Amino acid sequence: MPKGTLVIRAAEELGIQIPRFCDHPLLAPAGACRQCLVEVWAPGRDGSLAKMPKPQASCTLEAGPGMQVKTQHSSPEADKAQHGVMEMLLINHPLDCPVCDKGGECPLQNQAMSNGRATSRFVDVKRTFPKPISISTQILLDRERCILCQRCTRFSEEIAGDVFIDLQKRGAQQQIGTFDTQVLGFAGETPAGAAAEDLSGRPFASYFSGNVVQICPVGALTSAAYRFRARPFDLVSTASISEHDSNGSAIRIDHRRGVVLRRLAGEDPTVNEEWISDKDRFAFRWQSAPDRIETPLVRHRNEDGTRGELVPASWVEAFGAAAAGLRAAIDAGTGVGVLPGGRLTLEDAYAYGKLARVALRTNDVDGRARPHSDEEAAFLGHRVAGRTLEVTFADLDRAPLVLLVGLEPEEEGGVLFLRLRKAATQHRTRVVAVAPFASRGLARVAGTLLAAAPGTEAEVLDGIVADASDEALAAAGAALGEPGAVILVGERLAGVPGALSAVLRLAERSGARLAWVPRRAGERGGLEAGLLPSLLPGGRPVADAAARVDLAAVWGVDHLPDAPGRSTAAIVAGARDGSLGALVVGGVDPGDLPDPALARDALEKVGFVVSLEVRESDVTRRADVVLPVAPPVEKPGTFVTWEGRPRPFGQALVSHALPDHRVLDGLAAAMGVDLGLHSLADVHAELDQLGGWDGERVAAPDVAGDEPPQVPPGHAVLATWHLQLDAGRLQDGEPFLAGTAKRPVARVSAATAAQAGVADGAPLAVSTDAGTITLPALVTDMPDLVVWLPTNSPGSAVRDTLHADGGALVRIAAGTADPAQDEEV
Template identity: 40%
Template sequence: MTDSEKTLKLTVNGKEVESAPGEMLIAAAEKAGVLIPRFCYHPRLEPVGVCRMCLVEVKGPRGFTLQPACYISVADGMEVVTDSDKAKKAQDGVLEFLLANHPLDCPVCDKGGECPLQDQTLTFGPGESRFVEEKRHFEKPIAISKLVYLDRERCIQCDRCTRFAADIAGEALIDFEGRGGSLHITTFPDKPFASYFSGNTAQICPVGALTTTPYRFKARPWDLEQVESTCVSCAVGCQMVVQSSENEIVRYLGIDSEAVNQSWLCDKGRFGFESVSSAERIASPYLNGASGMVETGWSQALDAIAKTLKSAEADSVAVIGGSHMANEDVYTWVKFAKGIIGTDSVDAQLDDGLDPKVVALSDRATIQEATQAKLLILLTGDLREELPILFLRIRSAAKKMGLKILEISQSESSLTGDAAVSLRYFPGHAEDLVDGVLGAEIDPGLYSGDLQAARALVSSVDPGSVVVVGGRENLAGSSLDPERAIAKLLDTLAGAKFLSGLRRGNVNGAIDLGMVPGFVPGRVRLESASDSLKA
């Protein structure tokens, strides 16, 4: 039995609890239904134990002593008490110190109603404060970026935002300044908080110290209606909650989906909701008449479309399907185009994709499989720019799990520093460089980088444990070169899987459902499809 398969037994408040080795005590207790208060702890961040709110009694050689539950791992036979008088007194003390300088502005704070400090003060707090001194004051709010505001008076120094920026996003653009009572969050004087992931710091902030500009003073949590959805700003498909008030979307929040985004959203996805109610959005159909584009009604537009289609030959009709559509919509359009009109001239990639045969017929990998691979080969654009959350997942796997990355690209990317080997090819020579990586002799003038190290890296792993991330790095050039390079890697490395690096929202779903030439729904070739699929 491996260490990961072992089960440890401990006692929490007299109740026996099972846990996995390495699990933090605070997480093990929560699984058993015992909520230990916390501020600095976040399941997706490295523990630091700075807020001390999670102090509990743990039995050791000298009896029960107070220890931070977020900072110690479970041990077999561990005895823990979370509700003793000693633990309660410690929690009271922590809250009293936090509230000594925290402003009493809950009625105007955007965090009001969903604030852990509010909740835990009511549940674990002392009930009243003994402090009568003047609270500290800072200028507020400060716009540390166009999207995030900082209120330093509310900050409780939990270190969540700084850890996310440095450890998860890899952009240490926000940090602590000062000492003692003057300690506060700040940014560098000459650099704004220009992160692609800045909105996450506001979501994980346990108080209202960090707030997002689009949501400020828009609504209260109890006024919001919400539904789970999928982000369509890129092809990752991050899981999120869409919240609305008075029939208007007011914010998106990330959901902790282990398979996809692990609660994070990029700013493009998080703040993209503003386009939904934009005055520039086309809400009605237009007809192109003698005087140009004229707004018209749906009945008139559909009549004009029907009249045109009836008089047209099937092979003269083309259908451009947006890759932001849901799978059900794509399927309907494909059936209409290929089964009713009879045309195979359909597309959802709009010339920034790959040959659909490469995407549809490859053995596809999930994001989880990519992060757990023995070797990840990147033959795509800069993932931080194109698929930001996939970038976070791969970066985290490289930093924490030792994921080996072979980067094959024309220029440096955001993952170059995390790659075991980086190779550069000149435009049009991706296939040649892949030949070289696979053992062929190639012209040294076609590439730069340590080719021998790349060959050794590829030969050191089982081909079946390799995942190739493939996409388009340069839209100015032909897609043939990267397509051939990806296909050669997948054909030569038997058992290797493919993870699409295409950028458009539901482009992979559109390909799966036949919104590309030569295929019908189910990744089935058109020529081999049954009549029932074609009709």
């Protein structure tokens, strides 16, 4: 076996189970609980075996040549030692298994039966503490149950890097707790680590805290949302994939009587190992929210021609009304635009693309429900679509350097951040970020910042060469030239003219591999399914005749539209000015679009709107026909990760709700077109038949960067990105989770704050002609004349309020405190 193998791992390989509590394969050995004691005989200097004086902890002892180990199965001494440790652990552990959330899946219960005494000899009063302690709004701690295994503290320190909980005091008073002098009874000096709180000013804003609940071997750490809700033997478990980001994290859905009660991390070494973000774990109630749409809705016209109210209808009536409205737009020559959104499964995305090209005879289809550009479309078609698994999570572990451009992994990537941190801490991978400031996430991967004001990213990227005069740029350029270096590009770069072109130039001259990391779970699958106006499935260019013939043969049609269609922004503009007569809209929130006000106006003015949605939304309230579709928990499908890795999942809950591809198949049938996508097997058969594209690809973009704007006095350049926990609709119904979100702040440099006349922590007003956002200022080491705001957090809806995005000029000034906002955040 490999050198350095622990005895407890060697026993596992031989099929021998040694009881343990503190041991975890992804955490460093601690030897804290002592439950895994074994008898060890090791060769001495003369080669003869000698017994070690005392039983040894097998979770910290490395197996060596000639060593003999006797476990509880073959050694009375080891068995007695394990019984003794178990008896000691149970001295103060409460006998409250019937009301403990861990009851029924508790290692302490199981091992007390298999490796403990049949009766207790303890007759004194057990130690008790006030319970529970709210470590956060989401995580509760029952200290008297804790057996001091330190799994939670080691996870926090080693994996997440959020030191919010630690071992306190000594002897009989030793306990796990937060750094709180009042709770733990400290007098005088504040415990070490008390300053390790989030830079936003809120203690314990970890995005990964739920993992400590799952790995706790007893019921000491529990979830506030799940506490006292169920027992494991009441639950039905289904393996699935998270719908919240493009990582494709494996999860386990536990449900009872048609209601999801909790989600746990699944074990998948290739993607998320055994960890998930709190968003993946806790944000699932949106799928059964009270505003769930249960039946098709049709809006009839009033006698004066105005729109009436939406009324429930049968599927036949709804399909008929939708087909009639779409046919009318096609016959009138105005056509139909398709906006599927970025949260679809691969199968549903494929159905939207086929509906557009076959039934609606248009390439006006775009799955990008966010800021975008023609440069980005060319970049995706040239370098991303059809190129799967060129960069994987495993490659990040081996990379000498990972360059982040337009990407904040902790906020926009979830588990990607944990994999990057593992690479940085265990494999010495260097992380460099091109960003306006060094975030706390970048600090926790020991990253280096290449400071770039919004709009200057292309200039910085072009300056990354080995012989650059700037030391940081030269170091990054040299490291990118090493074999295995990786560049990770975020979707935000689409809003920076010339940046994606500069990324391609950097990858070309350095030889580094390149990967695109979008935020939404369905973005990469939508790209592979052809949800771009210039791209067909598999990366086939719309303008390539051979690609269209290839696709038409599979689809059984004579021809396909050959002109590239309109982007999301152009579709919205066309709907508003009347050049488009109808829209088919998937799960799109106008607030995510570059100009939400314009999008809502377009929905009001366009002649006809068909909406496929799970819940009521701004789109359904303006739609003429609403077709309800199933959320991920109620349908099978496949998400495609940013790596290009397909992640199939099964249906967890029995439901009569239909997936998007079946609804679209029925809609096309009502229009007299057979899409042939009635079942998942039908979709997979077509995808398998299509395969990849080996012809010419879309030409690489070559866009010059814009000159940085002149910033007048009292103005700044806006920088922005989404926080992982914000005001997004997929987090609705989770007040406990919302309580752990970072506090929205406006970040500015010290010079910019002084120019605006605001002190650190004072209200700062950021405004355009459209509106004003007022948040506490947080002085940060960042470029001058730049202000950063969270894109969509409570009190900071940037696109909705300011009608602006990153790179825009905004006004900044001292603001007045808003009591309602202070209470909200």
